[in-house]
Amino acid sequence: MKQRKKWYDYLWIFSLTYLLLGFVNILFAWLGMICFITPLVISIVRGNKAYCNKYCGRGQLFSMLGGRFGLSRKHDMPKWMRSKAFRYGFLIFFFAMFFVMLWNTYLVFAGGRPLSQTVKLVWTFKVPWHWAYHGTLFSDGVAQFAFGFYSIMLTSTILGFVTMLLFKPRSWCVYCPMGTMTQLICKAKK
Amino acid sequence: MKRKAIVNTDLCVACGCCVRVCPKSAISVPDGVFAVVDSALCVGCGKCAKECPASVIEIGGGAE
Numbered sequence: 001m002k003q004r005k006k007w008y009d010y011l012w013i014f015s016l017t018y019l020l021l022g023f024v025n026i027l028f029a030w031l032g033m034i035c036f037i038t039p040l041v042i043s044i045v046r047g048n049k050a051y052c053n054k055y056c057g058r059g060q061l062f063s064m065l066g067g068r069f070g071l072s073r074k075h076d077m078p079k080w081m082r083s084k085a086f087r088y089g090f091l092i093f094f095f096a097m098f099f100v101m102l103w104n105t106y107l108v109f110a111g112g113r114p115l116s117q118t119v120k121l122v123w124t125f126k127v128p129w130h131w132a133y134h135g136t137l138f139s140d141g142v143a144q145f146a147f148g149f150y151s152i153m154l155t156s157t158i159l160g161f162v163t164m165l166l167f168k169p170r171s172w173c174v175y176c177p178m179g180t181m182t183q184l185i186c187k188a189k190k
Numbered sequence: 191m192k193r194k195a196i197v198n199t200d201l202c203v204a205c206g207c208c209v210r211v212c213p214k215s216a217i218s219v220p221d222g223v224f225a226v227v228d229s230a231l232c233v234g235c236g237k238c239a240k241e242c243p244a245s246v247i248e249i250g251g252g253a254e
Contacts, residue, residue, distance in 0.1 A: 049222035053206030063207070076245045082201060168243040173205035183204050186222030 008055050012064060015057030019157060022119075022150045026132045026143065029150035036178065043182035047189040052179050059170050062160055066169025077167040077174060087180050094177040097123055101148035109141025116144065120151040121158065193234035198246040199224035208238035208247060 015035075021028035035058070039051035052059065066072030080086055107113040117130040129147065136143045160172030173179055195208075195217065202224035208217045209225070216231035217238055225238075225247075239247040 043222060047221060049204045049206065049219055052204065053209055053219055059205065059207075063210075074240075077243065082244050082246075084201075087203070168241070168245070170205060170207050170241075170243045172243075173207065174203050174244045176205075179203060179205060183223060186204070190221050190223060 006054075009060065011055055011057035012060035013057070015061050018057075019154070022154065023132055025134060026117075026129060026146045026150055027136065029146040029153065032149055032153050035153075039178050039182050040185070043185040043189075047186055049179070049182050049186060051182065052173065052176075056173075058157065058160065059173055062164045062172055063169045065161075066164045072164050072169045073166060074169070075167050077163070077171055081163075081167075081171075082174055087175050090175045091177045091180045098152065101145075101152065105141050105145040105148055108144040109139055115140040115147075117147065119147060119154060122155050193249055193251050194229050194232040195227045195234065195236070195238050196248050196250050197225045197227060198248075201244060201246045203244050203246075205243065207241045207243060211237045211241045213237065 018028070018031055021031070035056075038055070039049075042051050043049060066074070104113070104116075108115055116126075117128070117133050118126040119129040120126050129150075133143065133147075156172070156176075160176075163171035163175075197217075204219045204222050204224055206219050206225075209215075209219060213235065214231045214233055216228045216233075217225050218228075219225050234249050234251070236249045239245075239249055
């Protein structure tokens with residue numbers, strides 16, 4: 001007995017489109033804020049993880065690739081990756097990197113540094129991305145944030161994709177910083 | 191004798207993957223902290239345990 005599909009079961013299309021738009025015009029990266037703000041608002045206001053449970057398009061994408069397309073080995077994740085220490089550690093690391101990105105954005109915004117038209121993958125590899133930049137009506141800082149934010153989104157998709165292949169389809173959910181954070185908010189509210 | 195899903199609530203990440211696959215709607219994540227099994231509805235099919243990315247669900251029980 002399969003449950004009937006709801007409108008939100010198609011949000012994977014949004015996630016996929018988002019990733020593709022980053023190759024067309026980097027400014028679309030700003031749309032990714034939806035994936036940051038919505039789960040936080042839901043957890044703060046409603047005290048649940050409805051975002052993870054129902055609306056997360058990335059989770060649906062991994063579930064589809066690993067499940068229906070059979071790309072996942074469906075093995076258990078190593079124990080250390082499922083531990084609280086790793087999950088909280090990754091959350092802290094992710095946040096630290098996020099603030100470094102905000103700082104770089106500020107430097108460009110304040111005119112102390114030129115715009116870097118690159119996407120940084122896995123916080124290490126700078127990939128030229130000028131072909132997705134067609135200028136901005138606003139400050140260069142707006143574009144710098146887009147490059148930085150897209151770097152985060154693409155990096156986390158790559159990490160999630162690799163763990164999808166190696167372990168269970170939605171392995172990303174175990175160490176997803178947004179998931180860990182909303183769970184902590186729910187715990188505090190309980 | 192009834193086997194059913196048992197969640198390790200301490201390590202559950204509350205992602206809700208189990209909720210999606212449960213054919214009996216017997217599992218939910220009510221407060222966003224961990225999954226809860228309605229033992230009256232659970233038939234112990236094990237779909238949730240197989241899906242769980244954190245591998246925190248076991249099918250157990252038996253003697254009642």
